Amino acid sequence: xxxxxxxxxxxxxxxxxxxxxxxxxxxxxxxxxxxxxxxxxxxxxxxxxxxxxxxxxxxxxxxxxxxxxxxxxxxxxxxxxxxxxxxxxxxxxxxxxxxxxxxxxxxxxxxxxxxxxxxxxxxxxxxxxxxxxxxxxxxxxxxxxxxxxxxxxxxxxxxxxxxxxxxxxxxxxxxxxxxxxxxxxxxxxxxxxxxxxxxxxxxxxxxxxxxxxxxxxxxxxxxxxxxxxxxxxxxxxxxxxxxxxxxxxxxxxxxxxxxxxxxxxxxxxxxxxxxxxxxxxxxxxxxxxxxxxxxxxxxxxxxx
Numbered sequence: 001x002x003x004x005x006x007x008x009x010x011x012x013x014x015x016x017x018x019x020x021x022x023x024x025x026x027x028x029x030x031x032x033x034x035x036x037x038x039x040x041x042x043x044x045x046x047x048x049x050x051x052x053x054x055x056x057x058x059x060x061x062x063x064x065x066x067x068x069x070x071x072x073x074x075x076x077x078x079x080x081x082x083x084x085x086x087x088x089x090x091x092x093x094x095x096x097x098x099x100x101x102x103x104x105x106x107x108x109x110x111x112x113x114x115x116x117x118x119x120x121x122x123x124x125x126x127x128x129x130x131x132x133x134x135x136x137x138x139x140x141x142x143x144x145x146x147x148x149x150x151x152x153x154x155x156x157x158x159x160x161x162x163x164x165x166x167x168x169x170x171x172x173x174x175x176x177x178x179x180x181x182x183x184x185x186x187x188x189x190x191x192x193x194x195x196x197x198x199x200x201x202x203x204x205x206x207x208x209x210x211x212x213x214x215x216x217x218x219x220x221x222x223x224x225x226x227x228x229x230x231x232x233x234x235x236x237x238x239x240x241x242x243x244x245x246x247x248x249x250x251x252x253x254x255x256x257x258x259x260x261x262x263x264x265x266x267x268x269x270x271x272x273x274x275x276x277x278x279x280x281x282x283x284x285x286x287x288x289x290x291x292x293x294x295x296x297x298x299x300x301x302x303x304x
Contacts, residue, residue: 019249020242023222027241030226034237049225056217056248063210064255070201074261074269077197084194085122085278088187089115089285095184099174110175115282116140117163118191122278124149124156125195126271129202129262156195164188198262206259218248270295270303 092114098107120140127134138146149158171181222245230237257267273295283291297303
């Protein structure tokens with residue numbers, strides 16, 4: 001996720017110079033074709049690039065709005081996960097009480113297992129959303145639980161099922177009362193909702209025809225613009241066509257970078273940072289001594 005408010009020209013140039021060269025080449029070829037071939041056959045009316053440019057502006061604006069909506073929804077989902085995770089740790093830490101016949105060490109172990117299992121759930125969910133084959137979640141659950149969840153296709157949902165089963169055990173063994181069970185179960189339902197919303201965004205592909213036809217129409221626009229203004233400004237039409245084409249392509253590309261918010265790219269949601277932040281907060285709630293360091297930014301520009 002981008003965190004800097006400044007844009008480095010070097011970074012912009014590095015990501016756009018290839019498109020710039022291609023656009024310039026296409027406009028140069030369009031000028032030569034218009035100057036030596038097309039003007040002897042037909043003269044294109046100026047209304048063609050005018051109407052096409054107006055339509056493309058609305059079309060690209062719609063695409064970018066939809067892309068940002070996907071990104072912002074993903075960010076809100078994981079923002080809610082942060083808050084709910086802290087609430088879960090706080091409730092586990094204070095709701096569990098010591099029943100008759102049990103030791104204080106067992107109470108601490110129950111609290112630790114419930115909170116560690118939630119950290120494992122978050123890491124498993126993050127790994128699924130980013131198509132990572134990491135096993136970070138394994139260090140927070142027992143070997144028996146690892147074997148149980150590895151046999152299922154949806155690891156993070158399997159961990160949530162384990163959490164639900166453990167919550168039922170806490171109720172039957174009088175570690176919590178009925179009211180506190182209901183409150184904790186509501187948190188599990190919220191985790192399930194947030195998990196499902198994240199999976200929905202990941203699995204819902206933005207129609208590729210939008211991207212394909214938009215790019216095709218942009219190239220048609222820059223070629224037709226060069227054709228039309230060649231007779232007015234001559235070789236300068238290459239510059240004007242390049243400028244118009246580059247602006248439309250760059251604007252379209254901005255929206256494309258937001259379409260898949262869970263991808264490990266600078267413009268994606270900072271899942272690594274968010275997950276690590278939750279992990280640190282929850283371990284501190286338990287009073288653990290070994291706390292991992294926060295995720296740092298890359299060149300003070302973005303965090304993953």
